[in-house]
Amino acid sequence: SSSLKGKDLLTLIDFSSEEIHDVLALAAELKQKQRAGERYTPLAGKTLAMIFEKPSTRTRVSFEVGMTQLGGHSLYLNSNDLQIGRGETIADTARVLSQYVDAIMIRTFAHSKIEELAHYATIPVINGLTDDDHPCQALADLLTIYELKKKLKGIKLVYVGDGNNVAHSLMIAAAKVGMDCTIACPIGYEPKENYVKEAVKAAEQTGAAITVTHDPSEAVVGADVIYTDVWTSMGQEQESEERLSVFQPFQVNEQLVQKAKDDYIFLHCLPAHRGEEVTADVIDSAHSFVFQQAGNRLHVQKAILLSLLV
Numbered sequence: 001s002s003s004l005k006g007k008d009l010l011t012l013i014d015f016s017s018e019e020i021h022d023v024l025a026l027a028a029e030l031k032q033k034q035r036a037g038e039r040y041t042p043l044a045g046k047t048l049a050m051i052f053e054k055p056s057t058r059t060r061v062s063f064e065v066g067m068t069q070l071g072g073h074s075l076y077l078n079s080n081d082l083q084i085g086r087g088e089t090i091a092d093t094a095r096v097l098s099q100y101v102d103a104i105m106i107r108t109f110a111h112s113k114i115e116e117l118a119h120y121a122t123i124p125v126i127n128g129l130t131d132d133d134h135p136c137q138a139l140a141d142l143l144t145i146y147e148l149k150k151k152l153k154g155i156k157l158v159y160v161g162d163g164n165n166v167a168h169s170l171m172i173a174a175a176k177v178g179m180d181c182t183i184a185c186p187i188g189y190e191p192k193e194n195y196v197k198e199a200v201k202a203a204e205q206t207g208a209a210i211t212v213t214h215d216p217s218e219a220v221v222g223a224d225v226i227y228t229d230v231w232t233s234m235g236q237e238q239e240s241e242e243r244l245s246v247f248q249p250f251q252v253n254e255q256l257v258q259k260a261k262d263d264y265i266f267l268h269c270l271p272a273h274r275g276e277e278v279t280a281d282v283i284d285s286a287h288s289f290v291f292q293q294a295g296n297r298l299h300v301q302k303a304i305l306l307s308l309l310v
């Protein structure tokens with residue numbers, strides 16, 4: 001039984017460096033088992049409820065498949081089909097679902113909503129993305145970087161783009177494992193102050209350097225990892241035209257990546273928009289490991305499910 005048993009995963013701010021390393025080690029072990037075709041079903045009889053208030057390909061499929069592989073069951077619940085869509089409160093939904101299932105994964109808008117759900121639920125709650133945080137993604141990113149670079153501490157990660165949920169989680173995750181993290185974003189699109197503060201605080205323990213800058217060309221000099229995400233996140237569709245022009249200088253293209261290390265790797269949480277935040281020649285190049293990264297969602301989430309549930 002793990003030290004994380006019964007806990008929630010709302011944000012990696014709440015996880016220690018050691019807990020993060022434990023999850024990554026377990027994920028690597030589960031990936032090995034999976035590859036060897038070994039049956040491993042410690043979640044037999046357990047059910048995960050998955051509530052989606054936004055679309056998803058990776059999160060939905062990888063959590064569902066992960067539960068199946070571990071011998072458990074999952075329920076896909078579109079919020080429009082739940083009574084939440086007709087005004088039942090989050091608190092009541094949490095108290096009811098706690099009677100039926102063993103954990104809840106939710107993808108929603110305001111981060112305060114998942115905090116409220118976790119407050120009223122008596123079972124673990126897992127963040128499948130909020131407007132502010134995407135911790136499962138960041139754990140998959142760490143596993144991918146570790147597989148490719150054989151270490152995390154001392155790696156230079158540069159995220160180019162919007163200071164959004166993905167940037168927040170990545171910055172926290174990097175700080176906790178001693179990886180340098182620079183966020184290069186347009187003025188007015190910086191990561192939220194509390195995330196920067198938490199990252200800087202964690203970095204004091206690990207020696208990581210946390211930087212926010214507005215100059216992408218300077219930021220990527222000597223980068224081991226270049227990471228980007230969409231310019232318009234889910235829920236921001238009405239801003240998309242403005243964002244398209246504001247973010248143009250932050251496009252990850254051949255010219256920008258020239259300045260990174262020769263063996264730099266490119267990552268993107270996906271879905272990607274070729275020709276916007278990244279050009280096809282970068283995301284489809286030999287430096288890009290975005291599908292290995294997407295694949296690792298399955299393994300880290302299985303590790304999370306196991307750690308929180310048994």
Ligand code: CP
Nearest residue numbers: 056057058059269270
């Ligand atoms: N990266 C990610 O979370 O993808 P989905 O939106 O497809 O779940």
Ligand code: NVA
Nearest residue numbers: 164166229233234270
């Ligand atoms: N920042 C993106 C990530 C999608 C996985 C969004 O929130 O839409």
